[in-house]
Amino acid sequence: MVWQNWSVRIGGxxxxxxxxxxTAAPWxxxxxxxxFDAASRDLRPGATGEIMTxxxxxxxxxxxxxxxSFGRDIYSRVLYGTRVSLLVGVAAAGLSLAFGxxxxxxxxxxxxxxGPLMRVMDGIMAIPAILIAIAVVALWRGSLxxxxxxxxxxxxxxxTRLVRALVLSIREExxxxxxVALGTPTGKIMFGHILPNTIAPLLVQGTYICAFxxxxxxxxxxxxxxxxxDIPTWGNxxxxxxxxxxxYPHNVFFPGVFLAVTVLAVNMLGDGLRDTLDPKMAKRV
Amino acid sequence: MLNFVLRRLAATVPVLLVVAxxxxxxxxxxxxxxxxxxxxxxxxGEQIERIRAGLGLDRPIPVQFGIWLGKVVSxxxxxxxxxxxxxxxLIGQRLEPTFALxxxxxxxxxxxSIPLGVVAAWRFGGWFDRALMGFSVMGFSIPVFVLxxxxxxxxxxxxxxxxxxxxxxxxxxxxxxxxxxxLPAITLSVIYIALIARVTRASVLEALGEDYIRTAxxxxxxxxxxxxxxxxxxxxxxxxxxxxxxxxILIGGVVVTESVxxxxxxxxxxxxxxxxxxxxxxxxxxxxxxxxxxxxxxxxDLSYVFLDPRIRY
Numbered sequence: 001m002v003w004q005n006w007s008v009r010i011g012g013x014x015x016x017x018x019x020x021x022x023t024a025a026p027w028x029x030x031x032x033x034x035x036f037d038a039a040s041r042d043l044r045p046g047a048t049g050e051i052m053t054x055x056x057x058x059x060x061x062x063x064x065x066x067x068x069s070f071g072r073d074i075y076s077r078v079l080y081g082t083r084v085s086l087l088v089g090v091a092a093a094g095l096s097l098a099f100g101x102x103x104x105x106x107x108x109x110x111x112x113x114x115g116p117l118m119r120v121m122d123g124i125m126a127i128p129a130i131l132i133a134i135a136v137v138a139l140w141r142g143s144l145x146x147x148x149x150x151x152x153x154x155x156x157x158x159x160t161r162l163v164r165a166l167v168l169s170i171r172e173e174x175x176x177x178x179x180v181a182l183g184t185p186t187g188k189i190m191f192g193h194i195l196p197n198t199i200a201p202l203l204v205q206g207t208y209i210c211a212f213x214x215x216x217x218x219x220x221x222x223x224x225x226x227x228x229x230d231i232p233t234w235g236n237x238x239x240x241x242x243x244x245x246x247x248y249p250h251n252v253f254f255p256g257v258f259l260a261v262t263v264l265a266v267n268m269l270g271d272g273l274r275d276t277l278d279p280k281m282a283k284r285v
Numbered sequence: 286m287l288n289f290v291l292r293r294l295a296a297t298v299p300v301l302l303v304v305a306x307x308x309x310x311x312x313x314x315x316x317x318x319x320x321x322x323x324x325x326x327x328x329x330g331e332q333i334e335r336i337r338a339g340l341g342l343d344r345p346i347p348v349q350f351g352i353w354l355g356k357v358v359s360x361x362x363x364x365x366x367x368x369x370x371x372x373x374x375l376i377g378q379r380l381e382p383t384f385a386l387x388x389x390x391x392x393x394x395x396x397x398s399i400p401l402g403v404v405a406a407w408r409f410g411g412w413f414d415r416a417l418m419g420f421s422v423m424g425f426s427i428p429v430f431v432l433x434x435x436x437x438x439x440x441x442x443x444x445x446x447x448x449x450x451x452x453x454x455x456x457x458x459x460x461x462x463x464x465x466x467x468l469p470a471i472t473l474s475v476i477y478i479a480l481i482a483r484v485t486r487a488s489v490l491e492a493l494g495e496d497y498i499r500t501a502x503x504x505x506x507x508x509x510x511x512x513x514x515x516x517x518x519x520x521x522x523x524x525x526x527x528x529x530x531x532x533x534i535l536i537g538g539v540v541v542t543e544s545v546x547x548x549x550x551x552x553x554x555x556x557x558x559x560x561x562x563x564x565x566x567x568x569x570x571x572x573x574x575x576x577x578x579x580x581x582x583x584x585x586d587l588s589y590v591f592l593d594p595r596i597r598y
Contacts, residue, residue, distance in 0.1 A: 123303020127575045130537035131555070132307075135567055138559040139315045215428055219541055222430055225559045238430065242545075246449070249438055256431035264426035271422060 007272030014265035022082040030076035031059065033232040045074075045250050065254045068240055077232040078255050084233045085214045085262060088148055092213035093206045095152040100159020101202070105190045107160065108167025118164070121157035129154035133216055134225055142227050147220060151213045162205055166198045200277040207270035211263045218259050234259045286590070293586055297579050304575045305357065308568045309350050322564055324366055357572065363565035367558070372569035376551065382452050383539055383550035385462070389470040390535060391528070394477035399524065401478070402485025403512055409490055417482060424479025429538050433472045433545040440468060450547040469546045473538045477531055484527040488520035495519070521592040529585040536574050 002008055021028065031051055045066040051073065052058050065074035107117045124132070136150035170176065171194065179189050220226030221235025222242075229236050234255035241251025312319050320337040321328070340349060356363070362372035405414040441449045447468045453461040492498065493516050501511045536552075543552035551570060558566035589596050 119299045120303050123300045124307065125533075126300050126304055126579050127307065127571060128533045128536040128578065130540055131571050131574060134540075134555065134559050135311055135571060138562060138564075138567060139311060211426070218428060219430065219537075223541070223544055223556050223559075225556065238434075242434070245434060245437070246442065249434070252431075252434045256428070256434065260427045260431055263428065264423065267422055267426050 002273065002276045005272040005276050007268045008276065009272075011265045011268030011270075011272060014261065015269060018082055018262055018265065019086065021079060022086055025076075025079040025083065028079060030079050031073050033072065033077040033080040034230060036070040036072045045254075066248065066250045068237070068251050074237065074251060074254055077237050078234065078258055080232045081234045081237060081255060082258065082262075084144075084227065084231065085217060085259070088144075088151065088217040089210040089214040089266065091148045092151040092155070092217075093210040095148060096155035096159055096209055097202060097206050099152070099156045101163050101195070101198075103156065103160040104163020105167060105195065108164040109171065109186065109190050109194070114164070117160075121160050124154065125157045127154070129212075130216065130219065133220060134223075137220060137225050142220075142225065144227065144231075147217060147226055150220075151216045155209045155212070159202070159205060159209070162201060163198055166201060167194055170194050170197050204270055204274045204277060207266060207273060211266035211270065214259070214266065215263050290587060293583060297583055300579055301576065304572065304579075305354055306350070308571050309353055311568065312564055313346065313349075322562070328366065362569035362572065365558075365563055365566045365569075367561045367563040367566065372565050375554065375566060376569060376573055379549060379551045379554045381454065381550075382548045383543070383552060385455065385466055386469055386473065386542065386548065386550060387535055387539060389466055390473045390477060390538075393470055393474040394481055395528070397474070398478040398481035399485050399517070402482040403489050403517055405482070405486040406489035406493060406516070407508075407512055409493075414486070417486065421479040421483050424475050427475070429472060429476065429541045430545050432475060433469075433542060436468055436472055437545075450545075452546075452548040452550075469542050469548060472546075473535070473542045476534060476538065480531050480534065481524065481527060485517075485520065485524050488523040489516045492516040492519040519593075522589055522596075525585050525588060525592055529582040532578050532581050536578065 032053070036051075048060065048062050050058050050060060065078060067073055068077075103117060103121075107114045132154040133147075133150040136153060137146055140146045140150075176189060176193055179193055184193075217226060217233065218235035218238075221233045222239045223235075224239055226235055227233050229240070237255040238252050241248065241255075245252050312322060315322060318333075320333045320340060320342055324333045324336050337343070340353065342349065344352075360373055362376070364370065365372050365375055368375055401417055405417040408414055437449055441447050448465055451465055453465045455462045489512075498511060498515055501515045502508075506515075539550065540552035540555050542548070543550045544556050547553075551573070554566065555570045557563075558570065
């Protein structure tokens with residue numbers, strides 16, 4: 001029934017292709033994305049040049065998407081960049097969901113904690129997500145775990161709010177009342193009775209967080225405050241390419257297109273899931 | 286009414302307090318000596334000692350927070366070690382470009398998105414509606430810097446209509462000011478248009494299903510008047526709310542857009558401060574942006590009284 005939705009079909013297939021591309025990157029005619037060759041600097045897309053491997057062997061290579069100002073192959077860098085983007089998206093979504101679920105269940109079920117906890121969440125939500133992420137990365141310096149945590153933190157309040165609202169409506173259901181009357185421990189009610197009923201909306205929310213995280217990681221890298229420049233990410237490729245944008249726009253456009261298509265695919269999947277799994281939410285826009 | 290204003294005002298206090306605690310803890314939770322971090326990489330031992338004394342770092346954490354908060358409330362955000370001036374002064378200097386960019390963006394977004402949303406709701410399910418929904422998903426997905434380079438490439442480099450980068454102060458003349466600002470504002474407005482158009486469409490659609498719309502049509506009102514005076518007016522509250530929530534997205538977009546178009550505003554300052562690890566400035570900018578966000582949303586909440594006469598506090 002989910003699969004009959006066109007948004008899910010298009011987004012899902014596009015994502016599947018991207019996952020395959022990310023996994024199979026070494027076998028898709030790529031070279032090591034960190035290899036550079038001074039003789040092959042600033043090549044136009046499709047040009048043939050040479051690239052030297054770490055062993056000193058010189059390979060003939062067709063630069064499908066051109067090369068950057070160090071003579072690195074953009075095609076290889078973009079394909080390997082897919083790995084980083086998907087990993088960050090999924091990890092940040094998973095992390096913020098995990099924290100948000102625990103906090104949301106707590107706020108929704110342990111009533112005296114609700115007020116203070118939600119005030120803290122309101123406060124964090126008042127700080128624009130990108131600023132939290134930038135500040136956290138600035139403190140702990142950019143590495144993959146830091147960037148994932150930095151992106152996940154501003155999303156936690158949104159998940160917490162959603163879970164809390166769901167818990168508040170579910171806890172009034174007769175089956176929860178029955179469980180309470182039977183003397184079921186609070187922990188078991190929270191995780192055994194309430195949590196399973198929040199899964200559909202959480203899946204939808206998680207998809208949106210995933211899309212936003214991929215976007216935010218690219219923004220951080222693009223601004224030069226994300227992952228270190230030696231890791232090929234779409235944002236890093238664009239950050240290096242922007243200096244020469246007027247003469248060689250391909251350095252910015254190829255990673256840009258991949259980024260936009262990926263985020264679009266995840267968002268379409270999210271919209272489709274929302275329409276099929278969660279009709280109540282669909283009506284709320 | 287006064288009672289409501291006071292209560293709503295009081296509700297912003299805990300929010301701002303949490304923001305302050307977050308910004309304060311940011312530096313305390315970092316491994317290393319906060320005074321040394323504050324002073325920057327090139328500071329002398331004497332400078333670090335002075336900062337340590339000023340922050341009261343030998344006192345317990347809550348006391349330190351008290352000292353720091355007292356300074357912030359009185360407008361003292363500390364001194365930027367990178368620019369060697371007061372952070373508050375620095376923010377003041379960078380305010381104009383950001384304020385101009387944000388205002389023009391909101392203006393463009395509101396003028397474009399609300400009619401689009403109304404027409405889509407009016408022709409619900411038709412080609413226009415579906416096109417707008419498609420555009421809306423795209424608008425959410427295309428990263429603002431990708432869009433920026435696309436527009437620079439087409440509009441500035443190929444067509445030559447606008448300058449590629451840069452900013453002109455309003456004092457240098459209104460036309461050059463607008464000429465430099467319009468492309469960044471269009472870039473930034475796309476995601477905002479997507480957001481507002483979506484909510485406008487949904488809330489107008491809901492209003493169009495109400496009895497008073499049928500009554501209005503039955504008494505022979507022109508369709509335009511039904512749509513604007515009856516449907517849109519009743520959809521005003523959710524639209525205003527989403528404009529307020531969207532300010533957070535706008536601030537994020539400002540940081541990126543100013544960086545791409547080389548606009549010397551607060552967004553650019555944020556990125557430069559992070560690259561220079563200029564923590565007093567980072568703290569100041571976060572506090573300032575969050576304060577603006579809370580303030581705008583407070584004003585929007587208060588505006589409900591004017592948008593919907595049924596709301597009485």
